Amino acid sequence: MDQILQILSGTAVVFQPLSLLYLSIGFFIGIIFGALPGLTSMLAIVLLLPMTYTMPMTYALIMCMGVYMSGIYSGSITAITINIPGAPSALMTCMEGHPMMKKGLGAKAIGHATIGSAIGGTIGALLLIFISPLAVSLALKIRTPGKFSLILFALIVIVIVEKNRTKAVISMAFGIMLSTIGMDPLKSVSRFTFGNPNLIEGIDLTTLIIGAFAISELFDQSTVNNAEYNKMTNAANSMKFKRSDFFPSFKEMREIGWMTYIKSSSIGYIIGVLPGAGASMAAFVSYVEAKRTSKHPEMFGNGAVDGLVAAETANNAMCGGALVPMLSLGIPGDGTTAIILGVLMVYGVVPGPDLLVKQMHVMAPMYMALLISAAVLMPLSLFLFGPYYLKIVKINRLVLYSSIALIAILGVFAATYSTFQMAVALIIGVVMYFFKKQKYPNVPFILAVILGPLCEQYMRTSLTLSNGNPMVFITNFDSLFFLLLTVAFSILLPRANRRAEALSKCREVK
Amino acid sequence: MKGKRVIVLLACVLLASTALFANGAPEVYPSKDIEFIVSSGAGGGTDAISRKISQLAEKELGSAIYFVNKPGADDAVGPNLLMGAKNDGYTIGNLNYGSIINAPFTGLIKGYDLAKVQIFALITQEPDALMVGKNSPYKTFDALIAAAKANPGKIKVADQGIGSRVNLLALKIQDLYGVKFNMISYQGSAPQREAILNGEVDAAITSLGDFAPLLNSGDAIGVIEFSSVRNGGYPTVPTSKELGLDESLLSGSFLTLAAPAGTPADIIEKLVKAFGSAATSKEFADWTKTVGVTPDFKSGAELKAFVDGKISGETKALQALKDAGVL
Numbered sequence: 053m054d055q056i057l058q059i060l061s062g063t064a065v066v067f068q069p070l071s072l073l074y075l076s077i078g079f080f081i082g083i084i085f086g087a088l089p090g091l092t093s094m095l096a097i098v099l100l101l102p103m104t105y106t107m108p109m110t111y112a113l114i115m116c117m118g119v120y121m122s123g124i125y126s127g128s129i130t131a132i133t134i135n136i137p138g139a140p141s142a143l144m145t146c147m148e149g150h151p152m153m154k155k156g157l158g159a160k161a162i163g164h165a166t167i168g169s170a171i172g173g174t175i176g177a178l179l180l181i182f183i184s185p186l187a188v189s190l191a192l193k194i195r196t197p198g199k200f201s202l203i204l205f206a207l208i209v210i211v212i213v214e215k216n217r218t219k220a221v222i223s224m225a226f227g228i229m230l231s232t233i234g235m236d237p238l239k240s241v242s243r244f245t246f247g248n249p250n251l252i253e254g255i256d257l258t259t260l261i262i263g264a265f266a267i268s269e270l271f272d273q274s275t276v277n278n279a280e281y282n283k284m285t286n287a288a289n290s291m292k293f294k295r296s297d298f299f300p301s302f303k304e305m306r307e308i309g310w311m312t313y314i315k316s317s318s319i320g321y322i323i324g325v326l327p328g329a330g331a332s333m334a335a336f337v338s339y340v341e342a343k344r345t346s347k348h349p350e351m352f353g354n355g356a357v358d359g360l361v362a363a364e365t366a367n368n369a370m371c372g373g374a375l376v377p378m379l380s381l382g383i384p385g386d387g388t389t390a391i392i393l394g395v396l397m398v399y400g401v402v403p404g405p406d407l408l409v410k411q412m413h414v415m416a417p418m419y420m421a422l423l424i425s426a427a428v429l430m431p432l433s434l435f436l437f438g439p440y441y442l443k444i445v446k447i448n449r450l451v452l453y454s455s456i457a458l459i460a461i462l463g464v465f466a467a468t469y470s471t472f473q474m475a476v477a478l479i480i481g482v483v484m485y486f487f488k489k490q491k492y493p494n495v496p497f498i499l500a501v502i503l504g505p506l507c508e509q510y511m512r513t514s515l516t517l518s519n520g521n522p523m524v525f526i527t528n529f530d531s532l533f534f535l536l537l538t539v540a541f542s543i544l545l546p547r548a549n550r551r552a553e554a555l556s557k558c559r560e561v562k
Numbered sequence: 563m564k565g566k567r568v569i570v571l572l573a574c575v576l577l578a579s580t581a582l583f584a585n586g587a588p589e590v591y592p593s594k595d596i597e598f599i600v601s602s603g604a605g606g607g608t609d610a611i612s613r614k615i616s617q618l619a620e621k622e623l624g625s626a627i628y629f630v631n632k633p634g635a636d637d638a639v640g641p642n643l644l645m646g647a648k649n650d651g652y653t654i655g656n657l658n659y660g661s662i663i664n665a666p667f668t669g670l671i672k673g674y675d676l677a678k679v680q681i682f683a684l685i686t687q688e689p690d691a692l693m694v695g696k697n698s699p700y701k702t703f704d705a706l707i708a709a710a711k712a713n714p715g716k717i718k719v720a721d722q723g724i725g726s727r728v729n730l731l732a733l734k735i736q737d738l739y740g741v742k743f744n745m746i747s748y749q750g751s752a753p754q755r756e757a758i759l760n761g762e763v764d765a766a767i768t769s770l771g772d773f774a775p776l777l778n779s780g781d782a783i784g785v786i787e788f789s790s791v792r793n794g795g796y797p798t799v800p801t802s803k804e805l806g807l808d809e810s811l812l813s814g815s816f817l818t819l820a821a822p823a824g825t826p827a828d829i830i831e832k833l834v835k836a837f838g839s840a841a842t843s844k845e846f847a848d849w850t851k852t853v854g855v856t857p858d859f860k861s862g863a864e865l866k867a868f869v870d871g872k873i874s875g876e877t878k879a880l881q882a883l884k885d886a887g888v889l
Contacts, residue, residue: 240636240723253634381755383753394606404775513748
């Protein structure tokens with residue numbers, strides 16, 4: 053009862069004009085940073101840090117929540133419109149959203165992505181408010197060997213879900229190799245730096261994402277002549293959209309299935325609660341699950357709405373989840389929450405189980421801000437800005453892609469303060485362009501870069517825990533569960549793929 | 563045509579005016595924003611202390627301080643950047659245990675040399691401690707050692723990677739008491755907390771401040787702090803000195819501030835004064851209690867003695883372990 057009262061008083065705080073202003077500012081900044089490739093919501097919060105010190109903590113936290121929620125969602129805008137994910141969390145959105153855009157279904161794609169994100173974000177925030185203690189005790193059941201198996205699950209499924217598995221494996225191996233450059237995560241030695249001091253920091257994730265998506269897309273565009281381009285985008289550009297076109301109808305949402313929304317939100321929330329994995333992993337796992345259960349798996353990779361919705365719902369549900377271990381244990385769930393933890397520390401607030409019990413009044417406005425960002429601001433922003441998102445593609449191609457590449461490269465500098473990393477991004481861009489030409493998928497590459505280091509760390513820690521005995525992965529219940537899940541998916545997904553092939557053949561015959 | 567001439571003229575005037583300003587009255591330091599290179603990522607303990615102290619020092623300096631986070635390579639990437647920065651007082655940074663002890667010892671970065679920086683202030687000290695979970699059977703240091711003796715290689719102790727400060731401390735304990743732990747490496751203190759909470763390890767070594775969330779809630783218990791004076795934030799945790807442990811086990815991190823070598827003496831003096839009054843202020847003292855570190859301002863000869871003492875003592879220990887083939 054007491055908790056509910058405090059939540060209500062927190063709501064009152066958020067609905068003050070000044071709080072709403074800060075929340076909206078944060079949300080808007082998040083949209084911009086999230087949508088621009090290279091600039092992430094994490095960077096936005098880092099840049100806002102000095103500003104937050106001069107304002108009361110509640111406002112600072114409210115603003116951070118706005119940035120966090122919108123930054124993860126808005127990566128989908130550029131992913132759908134120009135095939136460059138604005139944030140790593142929008143990787144899977146690219147795969148389904150952009151094909152939809154090409155078919156002239158841009159408004160529908162953006163609408164579904166936004167509403168999916170809003171639903172996911174809302175459910176995530178509600179779960180954060182009501183079942184945090186339960187979620188924490190669940191998360192603590194999963195120890196290091198279990199985490200390793202979860203990551204292994206993702207790495208194996210990435211390959212299985214691709215059409216050409218050999219190429220997916222090669223692409224993934226390349227990603228894992230690049231991610232080992234730099235300092236060893238658990239020992240004071242450097243690896244594959246060849247005595248070059250610039251390489252000791254490793255290759256930053258931003259660098260690789262910008263190279264693999266923004267720069268390689270730039271090269272790709274440069275090989276398409278204007279006539280072809282016009283033909284390609286004709287479908288998308290000739291459509292006239294009304295504002296109402298952006299809001300998906302209940303019928304469409306029922307077709308996707310309410311279960312998809314609920315399942316994706318739960319997956320996103322749970323992955324958020326587990327420290328380490330983050331939004332891209334949430335989106336990926338949810339996407340794969342949607343493909344497995346989809347009624348029309350043949351559409352996946354070619355503009356499947358349910359795949360798009362599953363990914364977008366999950367990555368925003370992750371927000372609520374990632375705050376759980378940060379607030380209740382002081383263990384951040386992802387990069388952005390790590391920085392929000394820093395904000396709390398500067399204000400002298402120590403997160404911990406105590407915080408949720410004794411200082412609910414501190415947290416309540418933050419919870420409500422997260423909820424309002426998802427439930428109110430997201431649909432509102434769709435209504436206000438939706439049509440403008442689609443106008444992005446009407447910008448002259450030369451100006452559009454070159455300025456995006458420029459911003460992206462500057463984003464690399466903002467994230468790393470290193471000109472060397474900027475050069476690496478260009479090189480990766482060239483390499484990934486040729487990879488793409490040879491039909492090597494880039495999603496396994498990026499997910500390998502994100503998950504590879506975690507996989508290595510968890511494996512090494514698990515093996516020291518067991519004194520080198522690999523049986524630890526089978527004797528631990530949590531780990532065994534994920535390993536069995538891996539086996540189940542390796543059997544079920546190829547089945548879904550075969551079903552997809554059969555269905556598409558069927559269609560051809562018709 | 564006329565418009566063009568006006569533009570050219572304007573450009574000339576602008577160019578000339580820059581020369582005018584350059585030759586103007588001598589600048590009073592600081593006349594612009596100061597860059598602070600933090601040796602760890604945004605959001606960590608080092609970052610929080612750096613930002614808090616700068617926020618307080620800004621007032622006296624009268625100039626804003628902005629932050630550049632450069633984590634990596636035993637906290638040496640940031641200081642390495644500082645070593646190459648211009649020594650005009652507009653770039654400063656922090657050096658902590660890793661940057662002063664580990665980085666020169668391992669030589670990971672070529673050209674990394676502490677002579678290229680001038681350390682001008684010690685701000686905080688953060689002694690290491692040993693923590694166990696609330697249901698642990700080892701609530702005293704003696705009980706833990708006895709258990710380790712009885713079960714060699716069975717007691718799991720969480721550290722922060724091979725060759726890290728806390729790993730070094732655990733190795734020293736092993737050596738001194740003739741015991742053997744199973745040391746588990748985690749990347750930083752957050753996963754260490756998780757490992758204590760989910761019962762994956764028996765004990766963890768890092769500072770009390772890093773475990774503040776769990777100590778406050780009672781989920782973890784501080785067994786011993788490797789210091790000579792009890793921690794202001796956690797006065798119930800006994801110190802290694804009280805328990806009569808060897809002095810070589812005194813261990814902990816610290817945060818110092820530095821500028822590139824050759825920064826003018828009057829500028830250093832201003833910085834020392836501003837950061838000194840910030841570090842000794844009541845606001846800072848109150849704040850440090852919440853994060854579990856101890857404010858300990860030192861400058862000048864006192865600081866030099868402190869840093870030199872740390873370097874010679876810890877480097878010797880590292881060398882001994884390397885010679886013994888442990889590292």
